[in-house]
Amino acid sequence: MTDSSTVVRVRFGRRSQRGLLLGLSLARVCCIGVAVLAVTVGVFLDGASGVAMSAPVWAGAIALAFIRLDGSPLVEALPTATHFLARQIIRQTQFRVSPDRPRPVGTMALPGDAARLRFLLDEPSGAVVVHDAHDATLTVVAQVEHTAYVLLSPDEQARRVAGWGRVLAGLAMSGRCARVQVLEAAAPDSGDGIVGWWKANGTGGSSWSATEYARLMESYAPSAATHRSLIAFSVKGSTVGNWKPGPIKGLDELRREMTAFESALRAAELRLVGWLSDAQLAEVIRSAYDPGASPASRRHSLRTAGPMAIEEDWGHLRHDTGISAVLWIIEWPRIDVPADFLHALVFQPGVRKSLSITATPLAPRQAMREIRRAKVEHVTDAEQRARIGAIADLSDAAELEDVLDRERALLSGHADLRFTGLVTITADTVQELDAAVAQVERAAVQCGCETRRLHGKQAQAFTAAALPLARKVD
Numbered sequence: 001m002t003d004s005s006t007v008v009r010v011r012f013g014r015r016s017q018r019g020l021l022l023g024l025s026l027a028r029v030c031c032i033g034v035a036v037l038a039v040t041v042g043v044f045l046d047g048a049s050g051v052a053m054s055a056p057v058w059a060g061a062i063a064l065a066f067i068r069l070d071g072s073p074l075v076e077a078l079p080t081a082t083h084f085l086a087r088q089i090i091r092q093t094q095f096r097v098s099p100d101r102p103r104p105v106g107t108m109a110l111p112g113d114a115a116r117l118r119f120l121l122d123e124p125s126g127a128v129v130v131h132d133a134h135d136a137t138l139t140v141v142a143q144v145e146h147t148a149y150v151l152l153s154p155d156e157q158a159r160r161v162a163g164w165g166r167v168l169a170g171l172a173m174s175g176r177c178a179r180v181q182v183l184e185a186a187a188p189d190s191g192d193g194i195v196g197w198w199k200a201n202g203t204g205g206s207s208w209s210a211t212e213y214a215r216l217m218e219s220y221a222p223s224a225a226t227h228r229s230l231i232a233f234s235v236k237g238s239t240v241g242n243w244k245p246g247p248i249k250g251l252d253e254l255r256r257e258m259t260a261f262e263s264a265l266r267a268a269e270l271r272l273v274g275w276l277s278d279a280q281l282a283e284v285i286r287s288a289y290d291p292g293a294s295p296a297s298r299r300h301s302l303r304t305a306g307p308m309a310i311e312e313d314w315g316h317l318r319h320d321t322g323i324s325a326v327l328w329i330i331e332w333p334r335i336d337v338p339a340d341f342l343h344a345l346v347f348q349p350g351v352r353k354s355l356s357i358t359a360t361p362l363a364p365r366q367a368m369r370e371i372r373r374a375k376v377e378h379v380t381d382a383e384q385r386a387r388i389g390a391i392a393d394l395s396d397a398a399e400l401e402d403v404l405d406r407e408r409a410l411l412s413g414h415a416d417l418r419f420t421g422l423v424t425i426t427a428d429t430v431q432e433l434d435a436a437v438a439q440v441e442r443a444a445v446q447c448g449c450e451t452r453r454l455h456g457k458q459a460q461a462f463t464a465a466a467l468p469l470a471r472k473v474d
Contacts, residue, residue: 007154008161008339012332012419013402014395016374024065027075031065034058070455071330077455084314084456093312093459109306110285114463114471119278119302122251125258127275128302129251130469131237137178138237138254141281141468143273144229144265149340161339163268170264171233172361172415176253178234180361181470184346185228185354187291225349230276230284232468233261278302281468288466291352291426292321310459316433317458322352322426323433326454326461327440328473329421333448334398341447345423348443351436352426356465358472359417367406367416374403420472422465423451 024032035058042050042058064075087093095111103109108117108130118131122140130139149157171177235257237250258275265272276284282305286293289307311318316325333341346355362370378400385392410416425440427433437453444451454461457473464471 008158009336010161010339010341011336011405012334013406014334014399015331016377016399025073025076028065028073031061031075035061035065071452080456087312095307095310097306097308103303108302109304110463111307111310112459112463114467114469117469119281121278122255124255125275126277127258128278128281129254130281132234135178135234136237137234137470138250139232139234139470140254140258141230141232141276141284142261142265143276143280144231145271145273146229146269150343157339160269164270167261167264167268167270168359168417169415170260171257172359172417174257174260175363176235176257177361178236179358179470179472180234181230181232181356181358181468183230183232183354183356183468185230185288185466186225186346186348187352188350189226225347227346228284230468232470233257234470276468281305285467288354288424288426288462290320290322292428312459315453315455315458316430317462319462322428323430324424324426324458324462324466325433325437326458326465327423327425327437327444327451328454328461329423329444329449330452331450332419332421335448337448342449344446345440345443345449348440351439353436353440354424354466356422356424358420358422358464358470360420360472362416362418364410364416367410371403371407371410375400378403421449422454422461422473424462424466426466 038054038058038061039051042052042054044050046053064078065073067074069077069081084093097109106118106120108114108119110117116132116134118133120129120131121127122129127140131137132139149160152160168180171180235250235254237254262272278301279299282300282302283295285302285305286300287295289310307319309320316323342355378396381396382392384390406416423440423444425433425436427436441451454473461473463469464473
């Protein structure tokens with residue numbers, strides 16, 4: 001029997017629901033203020049008739065504050081909707097490759113704000129380095145391999161989790177790391193390779209083992225999938241605006257971080273397959289934008305690896321041979337869960353998807369400022385509720401305890417990381433996409449997570465979630 005006390009469990013802090021007043025955001029409070037002002041002015045001007053005449057104003061303000069769209073109040077979703085509509089009007093939601101207008105030398109063939117990315121080859125390591133001059137970061141991508149975590153003993157699992165924690169802590173405490181992205185991509189596989197190998201090399205016969213193995217392949221080979229694990233990390237590099245070809249500041253620091261990262265991976269017993277080269281990163285990007293193409297046709301360079309065409313809709317993105325939707329993990333499990341709690345989501349069969357978890361290190365001073373602000377908001381909100389006689393919720397106490405746990409960990413010397421989880425689902429048609437999204441959402445619920453589709457931001461979210469570039473979604 002397995003000793004449950006040795007099973008590694010993790011805990012995530014709750015997403016803050018604090019606001020300016022009684023949990024209401026500044027925008028919602030302003031809408032309520034406008035409604036109250038409109039009613040007051042109507043009463044003073046013409047009594048009940050004035051209130052009726054001002055109904056469009058105060059009713060509209062109340063609707064903006066309390067009616068929800070995709071889980072958010074209308075007033076908070078309005079900026080995103082307005083920005084998407086403006087981009088749609090000026091045709092920024094569409095992208096087509098122009099063969100007669102070649103890209104500048106050294107830039108990546110990506111749409112949107114990712115078009116500013118440059119790349120160069122680091123000759124000592126053979127890795128391709130992605131340079132974002134606006135964000136002042138340098139990014140490299142590593143491919144790693146690991147043993148099946150769920151098949152390990154609890155003690156070994158605990159040791160692996162502690163090792164990975166040291167990897168993240170080392171990157172965060174160095175002070176040079178901007179973001180770390182772990183990208184796990186899974187694509188359905190027909191299982192023909194396994195079945196074909198068995199037919200060519202298997203002993204066959206009518207023995208019990210051969211019969212059971214053949215039955216196992218018949219049952220599970222169609223639900224097989226290929227997985228690829230990538231880790232991208234960005235370090236703070238050259239200054240903003242350095243677009244000129246030539247040496248880029250920060251490469252020496254990047255090489256030192258890469259060396260330290262390799263040592264940390266070995267200590268965590270993760271095998272570094274290698275740093276992705278120009279051609280390898282180009283193949284990853286092409287497979288994301290063109291999932292229906294054969295592997296041989298995806299052999300591009302980064303100058304041509306981008307999409308041929310994309311069309312962004314409110315809730316999905318059409319690109320080359322696929323249609324994708326990006327989900328945001330808005331809530332992580334609220335209870336202590338095993339370290340492999342995402343197993344059902346990662347290994348959901350029959351769905352082409354990628355799970356991206358980006359960790360952004362916070363400087364200790366910035367983290368302490370956020371903790372103090374959160375504690376002040378909790379105290380202020382409690383006083384406001386007590387003043388009007390509102391009953392305190394247990395969720396408020398639990399959220400405050402999460403803030404205090406975060407402060408204790410920071411004072412103990414641990415690094416403070418902000419995690420962002422994104423899931424990209426890709427299908428051939430909109431109907432298949434909706435079915436796959438529903439399947440992934442059910443799997444997320446089994447993992448204790450709550451997801452939400454990122455409406456109005458699908459193109460930017462796809463770049464951040466499906467490509468190993470350690471990008472963020474604004």
